[in-house]
Amino acid sequence: MSDITKQSLTELVENIKxxxxxxxxxxxxxxxxxxxxxxxxxxxxxxxxxxxxKAKKFDQKPNLDLKLPGIPMAVKxxxxxKDVKTTAGSKILNNFVPTYESTVTENIWREGAIxxxxxxxxxxxMGSSNETSFFGDVQNPIDKDLVPGGSSGGSASAVAGQLxxxxxxxxxxxxxxxxxxFTGTVGLxxxxxxxxxxxxxxxxxxxxxxxxxxxxxxxxxxxxxVISTYDSKDSTSIxxxxxxxxxxxxxxxxxxxxxxxxxxxxxxxxxxxxxLWQKGIQYVxxxxxxxxxxxLPHTSYALPxxxxxxxxxxxxxxxxxxxxxxxxxxxxxxxxxxxxxxRSEGFGxxxxxxxxxxxxxxxxxxxxxxxxxxxxxxxxxKNDFDxxxxxxxxxxxPSTPSSAFKIGExxxxxxxxxxxxxxxxxxxxxxxxxxxxxxxxxxxxxxxxLQIIGKAFDEQNILNIAYAMxxxxxxxxxxxxxxxx
Amino acid sequence: MxxxxxxxxxxxxxxxxxxxxxxxxxxxxxxxxxxDFIEKLNELKTDNVExxxxxxxxxxxxxxxxxxxxxxREQIVKNSPQNNEDYFVVPKVIE
Numbered sequence: 001m002s003d004i005t006k007q008s009l010t011e012l013v014e015n016i017k018x019x020x021x022x023x024x025x026x027x028x029x030x031x032x033x034x035x036x037x038x039x040x041x042x043x044x045x046x047x048x049x050x051x052x053x054k055a056k057k058f059d060q061k062p063n064l065d066l067k068l069p070g071i072p073m074a075v076k077x078x079x080x081x082k083d084v085k086t087t088a089g090s091k092i093l094n095n096f097v098p099t100y101e102s103t104v105t106e107n108i109w110r111e112g113a114i115x116x117x118x119x120x121x122x123x124x125x126m127g128s129s130n131e132t133s134f135f136g137d138v139q140n141p142i143d144k145d146l147v148p149g150g151s152s153g154g155s156a157s158a159v160a161g162q163l164x165x166x167x168x169x170x171x172x173x174x175x176x177x178x179x180x181x182f183t184g185t186v187g188l189x190x191x192x193x194x195x196x197x198x199x200x201x202x203x204x205x206x207x208x209x210x211x212x213x214x215x216x217x218x219x220x221x222x223x224x225x226v227i228s229t230y231d232s233k234d235s236t237s238i239x240x241x242x243x244x245x246x247x248x249x250x251x252x253x254x255x256x257x258x259x260x261x262x263x264x265x266x267x268x269x270x271x272x273x274x275x276l277w278q279k280g281i282q283y284v285x286x287x288x289x290x291x292x293x294x295x296l297p298h299t300s301y302a303l304p305x306x307x308x309x310x311x312x313x314x315x316x317x318x319x320x321x322x323x324x325x326x327x328x329x330x331x332x333x334x335x336x337x338x339x340x341x342x343r344s345e346g347f348g349x350x351x352x353x354x355x356x357x358x359x360x361x362x363x364x365x366x367x368x369x370x371x372x373x374x375x376x377x378x379x380x381x382k383n384d385f386d387x388x389x390x391x392x393x394x395x396x397x398p399s400t401p402s403s404a405f406k407i408g409e410x411x412x413x414x415x416x417x418x419x420x421x422x423x424x425x426x427x428x429x430x431x432x433x434x435x436x437x438x439x440x441x442x443x444x445x446x447x448x449x450l451q452i453i454g455k456a457f458d459e460q461n462i463l464n465i466a467y468a469m470x471x472x473x474x475x476x477x478x479x480x481x482x483x484x485x
Numbered sequence: 486m487x488x489x490x491x492x493x494x495x496x497x498x499x500x501x502x503x504x505x506x507x508x509x510x511x512x513x514x515x516x517x518x519x520x521d522f523i524e525k526l527n528e529l530k531t532d533n534v535e536x537x538x539x540x541x542x543x544x545x546x547x548x549x550x551x552x553x554x555x556x557x558r559e560q561i562v563k564n565s566p567q568n569n570e571d572y573f574v575v576p577k578v579i580e
Binding site: 328332337338343356374418 | 500523557
């Protein structure tokens with residue numbers, strides 16, 4: 001049975017289609033491994049009994065024309081799933097059972113996949129290490145007491161640890177790509193407007209995007225073609241020609257122009273990351289692509305901009321948690337007292353901190369100095385990308401400035417935690433697609449990722465570059481199953 | 486610019502999150518270090534830059550004003566922390 005969980009999504013789909021495996025075989029295998037992997041703390045809610053029933057039902061009348069026929073899949077607990085508890089990693093939603101389904105998960109089930117459970121994440125996706133979750137830290141399958149990254153930490157851990165064949169996360173400032181990099185997996189943040197935000201617990205609405213997290217590029221492309229649809233229920237969903245990404249995937253990237261931004265060579269970046277980047281440049285050259293040095297002059301302003309825009313949007317999005325309509329409610333002497341106690345007891349430290357930053361930058365007398373200023377700098381950052389995309393087809397950078405760190409190492413210093421997202425945040429601010437692929441190991445044997453940033457709606461191109469590089473890199477994740485007794 | 490205890494209490498009130506003295510003092514330190522980091526934006530002159538409000542360069546779509554969800558009262562109140570079937574219940578607001 002253990003062989004089953006080692007297979008990629010593409011292999012599992014093939015094996016179901018040629019009837020070598022049933023949905024029950026596969027679902028059972030992932031449930032068994034998940035049961036043995038509780039120490040990773042990747043799940044918030046398990047839905048195994050129901051998953052097995054759905055698998056049996058699928059096998060009785062299998063529809064093999066679907067893209068994900070009978071494939072079990074756990075998803076980040078930020079996606080609303082009808083009749084299955086959805087917490088966003090927060091105490092304040094500890095008892096929330098949605099009466100509706102997110103569009104992205106709806107698309108997944110429509111193609112035949114089966115929900116295994118809901119995966120741990122930073123509270124309201126605010127964090128870079130999964131340490132802000134009300135449901136506890138998540139372990140990285142790479143090594144004990146190592147963070148899996150965040151905010152999609154449970155998703156990254158579950159894919160790397162083979163508890164689910166593939167998953168979805170959300171990315172507001174790097175929450176898919178950074179954990180993918182920390183766990184040796186592939187993570188795609190699509191163009192803003194590509195995947196519907198309907199039914200995803202909102203963090204920062206102008207930045208949030210859902211995307212696939214997978215063992216390899218082909219799996220990632222397949223899930224992207226399933227989840228990316230136009231949706232009238234999301235007013236920022238965009239109509240554009242969505243490709244059959246997995247079918248059109250090609251390793252031929254001859255003549256593609258790839259930009260190397262000098263501003264991503266930041267102070268204090270470990271030599272290992274610089275070396276990895278150089279190796280990546282070498283690989284794309286070998287694939288016949290052309291390397292062009294470029295400049296994105298406002299890169300160093302991206303994080304400060306993000307830490308105004310994202311908390312500002314979060315403070316208004318999270319105003320809805322008032323203990324009245326759903327979620328946790330604390331006892332109060334009167335209505336206001338109830339609001340204040342509910343939010344004080346229901347939100348964790350990091351979420352409160354960000355709500356307060358957001359409230360402050362939007363408050364009377366500070367709006368122009370902070371929020372409006374940040375929106376203007378955001379425009380400059382987007383202009384940087386618009387300018388370079390006149391000359392190049394894609395951009396290659398490291399995914400993160402370091403490999404995964406130990407649990408507890410950065411929790412006391414919010415700014416040092418925020419610096420994790422230095423290479424991923426500009427992509428969200430400009431609304432572009434970006435993919436992180438595993439590209440090597442550091443001296444400790446921890447995975448390191450490279451990021452390919454594309455033009456808006458050009459997911460196919462960055463998937464192709466990633467696909468070509470993946471073959472050259474030939475990355476092997478070092479997972480010892482240390483958590484299985 | 487620095488954020489003092491008085492400011493923390495003001496934003497705590499605005500954001501409807503009660504904080505005790507100890508938390509408030511911790512927040513003074515945290516927010517000041519975050520705003521020190523944010524101040525970097527003042528290096529840039531942005532007088533003639535248009536603010537970017539959305540990366541999606543489309544105007545919001547209009548839709549016909551038709552009711553799509555009917556008889557979902559039960560669904561709406563299902564998750565309320567305290568319900569009496571028809572209403573959301575809150576602590577007494579009229580003396």
